[in-house]
Amino acid sequence: MSGAPGGRVLVAPDSFKGSFPAASAAAAIVAGLGDAGVSSEACPLADGGEGTAEVLVAALGGELVAAPASDPLGRAIEARFALLAGGETAVVEVAAASGLALVPEDRRDPLAASTRGTGELVIAALDAGARTVLIAAGGSATTDGGLGAIEAISGLGGIRGARLEVLCDTDEPFERAAAVFAPQKGAGAKAVAELDSRLAELAHALPADPRGHPRTGAAGGLAGGLWAAFDATLVSGAERVLGAVNAPARVTAARAVVSGEGALDAQSLRGKLVGKLGSLCANADRPFAVIAGRVELTEEERLGASISWAWEAQTLAAIERVARSELAPRVG
Secondary structure, eight states: OOOOTTOOEEEOOOOBTTTBOHHHHHHHHHHHHHHTTOOEEEOOOOSSSTTHHHHHHHHHOEEEEEEEEEOTTSOEEEEEEEEETTSSEEEEEHHHHHBGGGSOGGGOOTTTOOOHHHHHHHHHHHHTTOSEEEEEOOSBSOOSTTHHHHHHHHHTTOOTTOEEEEEESOOOOGGGHHHHHGGGGTOOHHHHHHHHHHHHHHHHHSSSOOTTSTTTTTTTTHHHHHHHHHOOEEEEHHHHHHHHTTHHHHHHHSSEEEEEEEEESGGGGTTSHHHHHHHHHHHHTOOEEEEEEEEOSOHHHHHHTTOOEEEEOOSHHHHHHHIIIIIHHHHO
């Protein structure tokens, strides 16, 4: 691979889930490269998970708005959504009201966790004048198939002719939501089996059956529930965000690209940011590096995804050190 002559390194990480936001990871990588004399450009990103609203506000303009909502266990909280420039499009992050980070580890209850708060934020966005609501589906504590959100939206006046668009961070279908994601939310084997059963019952009860359709498993099946109940459009969150920040042109102009996330694993290549960035880098013939909290891909899998190098780092100091000592000599 060859970089753009004279181009800077494009620093485009996702958040390190549960640890620190994309902007902090980007700042650490930029600092490490700078210490080694390598010029770079920070471009914090998201793929439909935490930080999506902030990334889109930064790219497109707008503001963050606070509203009352229910957390995954039904407790009253204040959460934020984004109202983008012009006021007709809002961004609701599932993580803002229904996120795993809102529940302490010893209080997590995957059978009780509800997306009701996400539905309440959708209604708040409509009340604020939005006609299109982008729902960033990553980071949920829930596997309720979107039932809580559906009940909240329906009980508070419906979508009123507005359009819902779910930014998905996975391609998994509705029927795989429990098996693939519920263990990350505290569900043991017995709970996964019960959640599977609940999702099957909900699929039968919804106006359309979401099973078998790509992306319907995002956010514990919330994507599929909204698709079935409100004709929501399901799109790749990574592609939507990459388009908003003009990533294809920025990748082409860069000499190399570096991203980051909490875990570089098989899911990274199933609709998430790193996989999409790898494709852009391959198309532009640019070197692509990843710094992650954990690297679980084999070398063959990594190279197959056009990832030139990958390193582990669990702290911001470690990320900065890897950027200075490992990344910089390869892209400088």
